Amino acid sequence: MRKKVWMSLALTMAVTTMSLGLVGCGSSANSDTAASSNEETNVASSSTEEATVAGAQKSESGEKVELVFMGWEASPLETQAVKDGIAAFEAQHPNITVSYTPGLAGSEYNAKILSSAAAGALPDVMFVSSESYRQIAAAGALMELTDKFDENYSFDDFIESSRTIMDIDGHIYGISSCTVSPIVYYNKDVFDAAGVPYPSSDPAKCWTIDEFRDVAKSLTTDDVYGVYGMESVADTLNAQILSNGGTRYNADFTKSTMDTPEVKEVLETIKAIRVDDGSAPDSSTLDAVGMSAAQMLETGKVAMLVDGSWSLQELAASGMNIGMAPLPSYGKVLTTGQAHLHAISSTCAHPEEAWEFLKFLSGMEYQGALCKTGLWMPNRYSMYEGDQLEGWYDEKVHGDSYKLMLDYFKDAAVDPGAIQKSAQARDIIKEETDMFFKMDQDIDTTVKNIDSRIDEAIKEAMSK
Known part of the structure; x- marks a missing residue:
């Protein structure tokens, strides 16, 4: 069979491709970026425990706040996008520094978060996978955010699948990051x-x-x-x-x-x-x-x-x-819709600053930038309309026909895995x-x- 021939050729091509650092990312990422990202991740991971246990500390003058933020290493492109967003947030909030630690992914990340929650050693702000969100919230490890919503930051603006994931018996402990389908x-x-x-x-x-x-x-x-x-x-x-x-x-x-x-x-x-x-x-x-x-x-x-x-x-x-x-x-x-949430630890020493960070992560500047690259889809109704739609929709990335699928994403059924009780x-x-x-x-x-x-x-x- 000729499949054996192209498999051999593909192996050579794959080895060449991986040597350029294209593991789980687009071809625009060069080897220097990937190597730098991996090196930073290794250095950051070595100090995760100390930073998490110590938590965010405010200086004696009360002018500076540090938030420890933890996520996973999905790809060099995504990690760089998160870091770019943090830089923009810090520029808008000069009194807040965000220390970001990307690390494990998938089941290993879920296990890490669950064990850290049991030990009372969660970071201030973190990615929480939708499939482990209810289990972590049930352990009392996440700060409740229900009363944070108002006319300027409306819960009803989130699409239905995101609202369903966020809502645990009328209480909210995490903000949906986006939607993916x-x-x-x-x-x-x-x-x-x-x-x-x-x-x-x-x-x-x-x-x-x-x-x-x-x-x-x-x-x-x-x-x-x-x-x-x-x-x-x-x-x-x-x-x-x-x-x-x-x-x-x-x-x-x-x-x-x-x-x-x-x-x-x-x-x-x-x-x-x-x-x-x-x-x-x-x-x-x-x-x-x-x-x-x-x-x-x-x-x-x-x-x-x-x-x-x-x-x-x-x-x-x-x-x-x-x-x-x-x-x-x-x-x-x-199709189904789900995505990870951003949450604040119930032991966070600076909840107001952490909430400002969560609002930024779910806003147009940060979420819209990641949607523009094709990585995410918006989870807010307002982002599918008018100027906000034009702000993230990129014809070079999404093409003309993609607009036919916007309601398909916006009205997606909630993924049952996102609201299950066991990770x-x-x-x-x-x-x-x-x-x-x-x-x-x-x-x-x-x-x-x-x-x-x-x-x-x-x-x-x-x-x-």
Whole structure:
């Protein structure tokens, strides 16, 4: 098969690419920037414990306040964007210094925050993943922000999915940073070469899952896979389940509800796209060639990529001939919305200064700048209108057709993973679905294992 030939070529290309520092970032990031970011991260990480335990200290004169701010290292581009935002905030508030510490990501970051909360050693301000937000708030580790909203900073201005994530039984402990949603990216050059029409960007003309499968098969050759990303736990699976009328949890999120015909149909369809249709590579294929999913799309080895809206930053920076479309519909046309929150520790010595920082992080200057690069989408209704829309929407990044999808993002269904009660659920789903997708574990065992393991994790989380 010719796929073996391009896999060998791709490995050489990937090694060259990684040597330029393009790991999880766009091609505009040079090696000096990446190396500098990594070096700063290593230095900062070594002093995280001391800075966190010490907290923010005000000088004896009372003129200066230092806030310790912790997040994760997603990519050199994102880390630099955060640092640029901090510099702008400090220029506006000369009495406040923000000490930023990017470090672990994903499950490791969640575990770090939960253990720090238990030890009473949280930083003043921090990223909190939506999936661990309720667990951390339940531990009493976050400052309540409910009374901070007024006519000048309205809770109702946040889009519904963000409001739902922020609101815990009428109380708010974190401010949604933005919104991100899964969509379909496609390489127009691959479509053109195959003579396949582009999918519509208009959700009102959304393709069905069967139409999507047919397109993926028609684009698949010995050299090209039709699609990648359908089986990713991060956002994409939840959206497909909701589109098919399934659920992840019961009404009060105390029980997992994956053992249903709707969920089974989604999982079986995803597996069929790879196994029966031969249209999708396994994740191990990407590991073997040493390329990220975005790099596979950029180089035309994958025709379509199902991924989060954050990937637009890297893909737009690559200069590829990119198109975007809504997720294929199983019945309901929808995507999901979620994002991390910014929160203040309940032990923060300077809550008013920390609140000023949180407002800045959710405002147009900071959030809008990151939306302009394609990394985020706005989480405020006002940012989808008039001058504010024009302030972040960049034709060079988003293109003309992207405007057709603005309501698709703004009206996204809340991602159920963002309001779950145990941060372990994501890992459990990945472990069990990997057994189904890759190890021939049967579908009934898979969904029953998911439900029983998540129910146990919820019980454990709620007992603390």
